[in-house]
Amino acid sequence: MQNIPLTWWLSVATALFSLGLYGALSRKNAIAILMGLELMLNAVNINLVAFNRYITPQNVTGQVFAVFVIAIAAAEAAVALAIIIAAYRQRGTVNVDDLDSMKF
Amino acid sequence: MEPIITWLANLLANVSWWPWPAPPSAAIIIWVVYGLFIAFGIAPLAMIVLTWLERKIIARIQDRIGPNMAGPFGWLQAVADAIKMLTKEDTTPAGADRIPFNLGPGLIAVSAVLVFAVIPLAPGIIGSDLNIGIFYVVAVGSFGVLGTLMAGWSSNNKYALLGAFRAVAQLVSYEIPMAISLITVAVVAGSMSTLTIIHNQAVANGGWYIVAMPITFLVFFLAGMAETNRSPFDLLEADSEIVAGFHVEYSGMKYAMVMIGEYVHMLALAGLSATIFLGGWRGPFVEQLYNAVPILGGLLGLVYFLAKVLLFIFVMMWFRGTLPRFRIDQLLDFGWKFLTPLSLFNLLTSAFVVKLFQPAGTAGVALPAGPLAGFGGLGLTSALLISNLLVAFIASLAVRSLARRSRGNVLKAVAGVEG
Amino acid sequence: MTEQIVFFIFTIMVLGGGLGVVSTKNLYYAALFLSLSFSGMAGYFIMLNAGFLAAVQIIVYVGAIAILILFAIMLSRKVMTTNEPQTNKQNWLALIVTPLLYLTLIFLVVKVNWPVSSAAPALDVLTQMGAQFLGGYLIPFEVMSVLLLVALVGAIILARDVEKGRE
Numbered sequence: 001m002q003n004i005p006l007t008w009w010l011s012v013a014t015a016l017f018s019l020g021l022y023g024a025l026s027r028k029n030a031i032a033i034l035m036g037l038e039l040m041l042n043a044v045n046i047n048l049v050a051f052n053r054y055i056t057p058q059n060v061t062g063q064v065f066a067v068f069v070i071a072i073a074a075a076e077a078a079v080a081l082a083i084i085i086a087a088y089r090q091r092g093t094v095n096v097d098d099l100d101s102m103k104f
Numbered sequence: 105m106e107p108i109i110t111w112l113a114n115l116l117a118n119v120s121w122w123p124w125p126a127p128p129s130a131a132i133i134i135w136v137v138y139g140l141f142i143a144f145g146i147a148p149l150a151m152i153v154l155t156w157l158e159r160k161i162i163a164r165i166q167d168r169i170g171p172n173m174a175g176p177f178g179w180l181q182a183v184a185d186a187i188k189m190l191t192k193e194d195t196t197p198a199g200a201d202r203i204p205f206n207l208g209p210g211l212i213a214v215s216a217v218l219v220f221a222v223i224p225l226a227p228g229i230i231g232s233d234l235n236i237g238i239f240y241v242v243a244v245g246s247f248g249v250l251g252t253l254m255a256g257w258s259s260n261n262k263y264a265l266l267g268a269f270r271a272v273a274q275l276v277s278y279e280i281p282m283a284i285s286l287i288t289v290a291v292v293a294g295s296m297s298t299l300t301i302i303h304n305q306a307v308a309n310g311g312w313y314i315v316a317m318p319i320t321f322l323v324f325f326l327a328g329m330a331e332t333n334r335s336p337f338d339l340l341e342a343d344s345e346i347v348a349g350f351h352v353e354y355s356g357m358k359y360a361m362v363m364i365g366e367y368v369h370m371l372a373l374a375g376l377s378a379t380i381f382l383g384g385w386r387g388p389f390v391e392q393l394y395n396a397v398p399i400l401g402g403l404l405g406l407v408y409f410l411a412k413v414l415l416f417i418f419v420m421m422w423f424r425g426t427l428p429r430f431r432i433d434q435l436l437d438f439g440w441k442f443l444t445p446l447s448l449f450n451l452l453t454s455a456f457v458v459k460l461f462q463p464a465g466t467a468g469v470a471l472p473a474g475p476l477a478g479f480g481g482l483g484l485t486s487a488l489l490i491s492n493l494l495v496a497f498i499a500s501l502a503v504r505s506l507a508r509r510s511r512g513n514v515l516k517a518v519a520g521v522e523g
Numbered sequence: 524m525t526e527q528i529v530f531f532i533f534t535i536m537v538l539g540g541g542l543g544v545v546s547t548k549n550l551y552y553a554a555l556f557l558s559l560s561f562s563g564m565a566g567y568f569i570m571l572n573a574g575f576l577a578a579v580q581i582i583v584y585v586g587a588i589a590i591l592i593l594f595a596i597m598l599s600r601k602v603m604t605t606n607e608p609q610t611n612k613q614n615w616l617a618l619i620v621t622p623l624l625y626l627t628l629i630f631l632v633v634k635v636n637w638p639v640s641s642a643a644p645a646l647d648v649l650t651q652m653g654a655q656f657l658g659g660y661l662i663p664f665e666v667m668s669v670l671l672l673v674a675l676v677g678a679i680i681l682a683r684d685v686e687k688g689r690e
Contacts, residue, residue, distance in 0.1 A: 023545035075674035246586025
């Protein structure tokens with residue numbers, strides 16, 4: 001395990017976070033934005049578990065937090081997809097640029 | 105596993121012409137290669153044997169003879185079928201998404217094979233004793249759902265898409281009661297490792313779990329049947345409604361992969377049920393024999409295990425021969441409004457009973473002994489059985505009153521039409 | 524050495540999947556890439572002595588979230604299968620900002636002297652997690668369950684067809 005330094009994990013997590021952020025910022029489809037958000041949450045999870053393994057290997061607090069993150073991601077995905085489906089029924093589109101009736 | 109590896113190593117040590125690494129590591133290598141061979145050989149073999157068995161059993165149930173021409177009892181029919189499938193043209197529809205279309209059946213088959221990693225086939229023979237054993241089973245099942253969805257959507261066919269829609273609704277809803285019943289088992293066994301679960305089913309520790317938890321077994325088995333897409337839960341294939349559902353566009357070897365996935369899934373469900381609820385390889389004389397001659401004890405355990413697996417397979421085929429298919433709304437109602445609440449209620453009562461009989465111990469924190477801990481394993485088994493029967497009784501009362509009310513509504517509606 | 528090879532394989536799965544998610548035009552492929560990325564992450568968790576979390580990752584992300592996303596894509600497939608560009612007007616801005624963020628974070632990762640401990644990893648991960656969920660983190664755990672229940676009810680109410688709900 002010590003063959004892989006901690007910074008490798010952190011670099012991967014950082015790259016994944018940036019990819020997710022790019023997806024969330026640049027896509028116009030609501031479901032694609034949601035996928036970007038999920039990638040970002042997962043990058044955070046890699047960080048939490050890697051820190052737990054390398055800095056406090058004797059206890060599992062990082063993994064406990066990762067479980068909380070996963071649960072919140074699941075709740076978020078369920079509600080977000082329900083909203084997207086409802087919006088698609090009402091407007092016939094899931095393009096966030098077209099869903100602008102709150103804007104004056 | 106160690107006794108067998110030791111035995112192999114001793115055997116190799118006596119062979120003077122062995123040219124290769126030193127006996128202990130050679131024994132381990134042979135063992136691993138053998139395990140891989142079993143893991144990948146079991147899938148096509150299971151399909152060949154089970155299709156023949158299924159055709160025979162269904163034929164008997166329907167008062168026919170079944171395949172009887174090729175070979176004695178027609179058992180060469182299955183081999184002929186396999187050869188036919190291998191030699192058929194392997195088509196990919198013009199409008200299909202090629203990569204997911206070809207990946208889908210593989211994913212279905214692999215997810216079924218992966219389950220065998222945690223099923224102990226005989227004393228000392230297990231792929232890997234994970235401490236999250238039965239949780240792992242739920243996890244690898246998810247890949248099968250993904251494969252089904254990929255196959256259905258990529259086929260670019262409306263029946264395949266309908267099948268995929270049904271598949272998601274069915275597989276996702278039945279995963280919940282299945283997971284909850286597995287959690288109930290984990291609570292009672294105090295572990296998720298399949299080896300510990302088998303250990304706890306020794307007669308001295310309280311006996312088979314099917315005696316202690318019949319309701320949990322029922323929920324698990326029914327939900328598992330739904331997960332394997334077997335009749336009466338086969339409406340994601342439903343050959344008479346949507347031709348074959350998600351695998352309508354598959355032919356040749358890829359169709360064979362889908363079928364291998366289905367039959368191996370059946371085998372995995374039967375193996376899991378035997379392991380978790382019928383004590384796996386447990387049976388008379390296995391342990392004594394295993395301690396004396398590991399190989400013979402292992403073989404006897406394997407025989408007992410296979411007998412239990414075949415029992416469950418027979419029950420599944422019996423279901424298929426007797427029960428008509430569900431309608432989609434009945435299926436979802438049965439999953440969400442009956443199995444899920446029943447399994448949750450059962451989990452609560454089982455956890456309460458287990459707490460009463462808990463021996464003192466430590467699991468992260470110190471646990472005090474429960475008030476009835478002195479009664480031991482058999483006390484726990486009988487208390488669990490009583491609580492399960494109570495839950496079953498309450499559930500049947502609830503179903504009865506609900507059925508009465510809905511029947512009353514129907515009568516009222518009919519009277520309203522007539523009046 | 525073996526560990527490093529395994530790490531690279533999983534990295535290809537995770538980052539390749541992530542790149543696929545943000546770059547492909549076809550949302551169906553994007554969802555499949557997403558599940559590839561999630562599976563690679565489960566491999567990471569196994570390497571990091573978090574086997575339970577790996578199983579949770581597969582069940583929740585591959586088995587539930589990726590499937591939900593695929594399902595949503597199927598339900599709204601009329602607008603999903605178009606071949607017009609999937610990026611919005613601020614695409615170029617995102618292309619500038621995210622690499623900058625990445626470089627900043629990498630700079631931090633390399634610069635900070637992480638207090639790495641060489642102690643052996645915990646063996647009783649599962650029991651420790653159980654004790655923490657029902658001990659120190661009891662209230663967050665319960666709040667999480669309430670949150671999931673609220674999300675369940677909310678999702679059903681939102682997604683239900685209003686016209687049919689009235690009859």
